[in-house]
Amino acid sequence: MKAYRLNQLSDITEGHILNEILPGKYISYGGLAFEKPGARAHTNDGPGGIDYHVHEDCEAFIILQGQGTVEINKQLFHPVRAGDVIIIEPGEDHHLTSGIEDPIVVLWCHAGPERNKNQL
Template identity: 45%
Template sequence: MRKLAFADVVGGAIPAGRLVDRGGFRRYDEPGFRTHDEPGTHTHTVPEVFCIYQGSGTIEINGAAADRFTAGDVLLIEPGEDHHLISDGDVPLVFTWMHLQE
């Protein structure tokens, strides 16, 4: 997992040759909300990008707290990494997610 800023993405931090395949927008109001909280791991075979627009929290990678994030951060999840965002701010967590095609 790498934590980036929006300026880094514009500067080419998204892996060369990758395009957005699909994505979405999410808002979670409750502090302590954990994405993909179903049993088992949550992984992909392609990179996933999270752009954090509002709120803050911790990213969990492969079962361990990896880093804090806040509005303005961009998180690049590598293929195969089990990942979960955990909201802990006073305002709702708002982000977009994108799967990058191979």
């Protein structure tokens, strides 16, 4: 896992906004999640319902609102808040937990060598 603040990103004139920290020429897919207070993402997502969630590529979380924690490989690793950019490395088991008092809104995305199929 790598952590940044939005204001650490350089002024981008070409490519995607995360191109210096998220490998891949194009943002290839992603979404916006409005998490419930205390919700833990990807709980029991693994094969056979085991508590395991990984990717073969990097994933970015951009915290747009609220606060919470990121759990990496079964350890509460990092508190997050609005303005944080978290890069999950390939193979890291990861879960984002939303704060109780200030639930999280997160933009998540992956980048790759091709544009999203909707842009072709």
